[in-house]
Amino acid sequence: MNEPTEARLQMAGHWLQIGHPERTLDELQGLWGDAAVDFRAYLFRGAALHQLDRNAEAIDVLKDGLALHGPFLPLLQVLGSALRSEGRLPEAEAAYLQGLSLDPNDPDLLIGYARVCLTAGQAEKASALVERAASHAPESAVVSAARAEVAFALGKDQDMRRHSTEALSHDPEDPHARALHGTASMLTGDARSGYNSLASAAASQPGDQDLRAAAREAKLINHPLMLPLRPFQRVNPLIVWIGAVAIIYGLRAAGLAPLSFVFAMVWLGFCIYSWVVPSLLRRYLNRKWGA
Numbered sequence: 428m429n430e431p432t433e434a435r436l437q438m439a440g441h442w443l444q445i446g447h448p449e450r451t452l453d454e455l456q457g458l459w460g461d462a463a464v465d466f467r468a469y470l471f472r473g474a475a476l477h478q479l480d481r482n483a484e485a486i487d488v489l490k491d492g493l494a495l496h497g498p499f500l501p502l503l504q505v506l507g508s509a510l511r512s513e514g515r516l517p518e519a520e521a522a523y524l525q526g527l528s529l530d531p532n533d534p535d536l537l538i539g540y541a542r543v544c545l546t547a548g549q550a551e552k553a554s555a556l557v558e559r560a561a562s563h564a565p566e567s568a569v570v571s572a573a574r575a576e577v578a579f580a581l582g583k584d585q586d587m588r589r590h591s592t593e594a595l596s597h598d599p600e601d602p603h604a605r606a607l608h609g610t611a612s613m614l615t616g617d618a619r620s621g622y623n624s625l626a627s628a629a630a631s632q633p634g635d636q637d638l639r640a641a642a643r644e645a646k647l648i649n650h651p652l653m654l655p656l657r658p659f660q661r662v663n664p665l666i667v668w669i670g671a672v673a674i675i676y677g678l679r680a681a682g683l684a685p686l687s688f689v690f691a692m693v694w695l696g697f698c699i700y701s702w703v704v705p706s707l708l709r710r711y712l713n714r715k716w717g718a
Contacts, residue, residue, distance in 0.1 A: 439451045443471055490506065571594035572591070579611070625645045643712055
């Protein structure tokens with residue numbers, strides 16, 4: 428392979444690494460001959476298509492690469508991720524298991540397989556796979572992020588925040604780590620940090636509508652008009668209602684009917700506020716964010 432062709436392949440890998448998959452595909456367009464079927468050409472093209480959510484195309488490219496070059500761990504890893512994104516979980520599992528049969532301790536393959544298990548609702552199995560990966564790569568940002576994902580699936584909000592903070596400390600600009608940290612912060616009651624992280628993640632991935640919606644919802648919760656409602660956001664509404672009714676009837680039973688009436692009126696006003704204000708703010712923010 429001549430030097431210009433090798434340089435083009437290296438540049439394609441560079442663009443992929445810094446988050447410009449379109450530029451990667453542009454570089455690969457000019458390859459011909461042996462370079463066009465180099466294993467890196469298949470890997471970079473498949474990974475770029477996967478980053479662009481063109482997963483059906485990515486799967487075809489990666490399978491062609493595997494058919495030509497045989498089982499190659501990076502190709503299997505990206506193939507498993509693309510299959511998972513397409514919802515083809517049995518095929519994704521098969522890709523990761525094939526890779527793990529070649530290297531049972533590869534942290535990236537273990538994390539990828541764990542994410543397939545999370546998608547399938549197998550959080551405990553995913554946790555075991557992540558911890559196995561952690562034993563081989565304890566300082567990995569990917570492991571910290573995966574631990575946060577498992578904690579979220581298991582409903583362990585404080586653990587999720589701790590692990591997402593670790594992931595963010597490895598790479599403060601990583602959108603995935605920021606999204607995890609933002610979600611964990613919202614779940615643990617730190618709405619301001621949650622909004623900052625989610626807004627940053629959404630800004631770096633403008634095409635991700637789920638991230639955009641999460642950031643918009645965090646912005647809503649941080650609005651000053653939502654301050655009276657914030658203490659109740661993490662409490663089951665049914666429990667709040669039962670508590671309010673118990674107070675009203677308890678005051679009446681204790682012979683404090685005037686106080687019971689005052690509390691009932693305050694509660695009614697609070698209910699109206701909680702129904703009207705969030706709805707109006709959400710409509711305002713949706714217009715402002717172009718939703």
